[in-house]
Amino acid sequence: MQNLDPNSGETEKLHWHSFKTGNAASFEHLYQKYSAGLYNYGAKFSGDKDLIKECIQELFVQIWIKRSSIGNPEHIKNYLYKSFRNLILKKTAQLQKNQDFDDIENYDFNVSLNIEDALIDGERREKISVQLQEAISRLTARQKEAIFLRFYEQLSYEEIAEVMGITVKASYKIMARSLSFLRNNLSKEDLLILYMAFYMKLLN
Amino acid sequence: MKKQLTDYQSCTLEDLINDESFMLWVTQPTDDLDNHWDSILQAYPGLAPITQEGREIILSMRFETEVLDTKEQKELWNNIASKTTSINKPVRKIRLWSRYAAAAILVGVLLTAGLFYSGFREVTIQTPYGQLQDVTLPDGSLVTLNANSNIRYNKKWGDNQIREVWIEGEAFLKVSHLHKGGPVKNNQRFVVHTGSLDVEVLGTSFNVNDRRGRTAVALLEGKVSLGLNTSQEKPIIMAPGDIVEYTGGKLNKKPVNVVEYSSWKDGKLYFRDVPVARIFDYFEDIYGYKVKVDDPEILKRRLSGTMSSKNEKVFFETIARTLNISITPDHDSHELIIKSN
Structure with missing residues (x-):
């Protein structure tokens, strides 16, 4: 998940600088560090795994080609996520244009929550899992994406705004709306049981 | 820029969730974080309910x-x-052994999949119980065939011929897109025939399930049109995210999370509120067992969750544990004995 080493941000910046001068090892380091996360993020937009891989490839080939003119982004991760997101939205829109869809604002973002087995029995867990999944599935793509970036990628509101290309205020708003929606659609008891459940991983 | 929370007196749930130190305390607690937050909670006891709620969320x-x-x-x-850093390096030659390996795999495929030609023109591929297979069609389109399924198609597709395949069982298709605008020519058309449906496609990925007199088509990307092969009724046009089911002489369209319908090809199964009877049907279809249930009440229960179906034994075990039942395969009689614990 997150790199907690306080110096890692600096190490990343060093790699970024040397990648910009054409250092192949640093370039590969960036790929190794970010490709898995990008893939997981991309998979939420489309079920087409080859498309996601194609976008990752294009992202890295593009930044390599543009390396000398690229700036020094404050957060390398955000910069990569944002460029990657644009590529995916562009690609899916292109694909769909062939079949008369051309609304780029109208994208898919599908997340599944991972409810692990725990002390609670099958049917109870099943009920909670269905409820939570239902509550999530009723959020808009933007809300789901913001929640994913916040809770999974642990980005701040400012960073979410940067990646999604919206204002910081809008990212607060999206999150506040989604959270209140989830709170209103799940009982306290269910949330508590979920919380217990996550400490026990019997399966996988 | 990650903000550090300072005003604990009036902070809200959203502030807490946005606080990096709070997030870390919840997800990766350390002694320092524990001490830090314990002292805050002692100083501001009013915070306790929202810290609990934030933690749960x-x-x-x-x-x-x-x-x-x-x-x-x-x-x-x-x-x-190969497109960037090693652009000038010579491409390594394929070593001989890997060609042999490819040949061996091909022979293996021929043997296990029961590939045969009829009249040297048609290809039929039948998968055995419990095994998936990837198939590349003459135009490069990709098919993943689920266990106990078969696909039939012409070995060669002519320049002015409609691309046609016949499928029984379940398959995931990713069709090469040949239509580049203008009027659609014959060879740009791609039609999947099932027992009762014709699915017409323009470059797309979708899942077809044709079992037990019920046909379901789930569309992931692109566009397909779907019609009954027995009638001249107007076909249904599907959009990504739709699933169309044909059962009891009727076509029904509904939006679902279609990724769930094709996850089997990656060795995973998603169930969302699925009746247990349906899962047992799946055991029969995919693994070839006859399911025997001692208590019919089990069949009425419903199941949700994600599980790995890569390994039959692990898959059965997961379901058994979740439902608190026992699932015992009898390999001689090909029966699956299911008992409530």
């Missing part, structure tokens, strides 16, 4: 991750490197 947000496995990650890197 953060912990309930565990997302399914899509994993790029090491092999895929390496392959992808090789592609990138």
Whole structure:
């Protein structure tokens, strides 16, 4: 998940600088560090795994080609996520244009929550899992994406705004709306049981 | 820029969730963080309810991750490197042994899949119980055939011929897009025939399930039109995210999370509120067992969750544990004995 080493941000910046001068090892380091996360993020937009891989490839080939003119982004991760997101939205829109869809604002973002087995029995867990999944599935793509970036990628509101290309205020708003929606659609008891459940991983 | 919370007196749930130190305390607690937050809670006892709520919300947000496995990650890197850093390096020649390996795999495929020609023109591929198979069609389109299924198609597709395949069982298709605008020519058309449906496609990925007199088509990307092969009624046009079911002489369209319908090809199964009877049907279809249930009440229960179906034994075990039942395969009689615990 997150790199907690306080110096890692600096190490990343060093790699970024040397990648910009054409250092192949640093370039590969960036790929190794970010490709898995990008893939997981991309998979939420489309079920087409080859498309996601194609976008990752294009992202890295593009930044390599543009390396000398690229700036020094404050957060390398955000910069990569944002460029990657644009590529995916562009690609899916292109694909769909062939079949008369051309609304780029109208994208898919599908997340599944991972409810692990725990002390609670099958049917109870099943009920909670269905409820939570239902509550999530009723959020808009933007809300789901913001929640994913916040809770999974642990980005701040400012960073979410940067990646999604919206204002910081809008990212607060999206999150506040989604959270209140989830709170209103799940009982306290269910949330508590979920919380217990996550400490026990019997399966996988 | 991650903000550090300072005003604990009037902070809200959203402030807490946005606080990096709070997030870390919940997800990766350390002694320092414990001490820090314990002292804050002592100083501001009013915070306790929202810290609890914030903690629950953060912990309930565990997302399914899509994993790029090491092999895929390496392959992808090789592609990138060949277009960037190693652009001038000579391409390594394929060693001889890997060609042999490919030949051996091909022979293996021929043997296990029961590939045969009829009249030297048609190809039929039948998968055995418990095994998936990837098939590349003459135009490069990709098919993943689920266990106990078959696909039939002409060995060669002519320049002015409609691309046609016949499918029984279940398959996931990713069709090469040949239509580049203008009027649609014959060879740009792609039609899937099932027992009762014709699915017409223009470059797309979708899942077809034709079992037990019920046909379901789930569309992931692109566009397909779907009509009954027995009538001249107007076909249904599907959009990504739709699933159309044909059962009891009727076509029904509904939007679903279609990724769930094709996850089997990656060795995973998603169930969302699925009747247990349906899962047992699946055992019969995919693994070839006859299911025997001692207590019919089990069949009425419903199940949700994600499980790995790569390994039959693990898959059965997962279901058995979740439902608190026992599932015992009898390999001689090909029966699956199911008892409530």
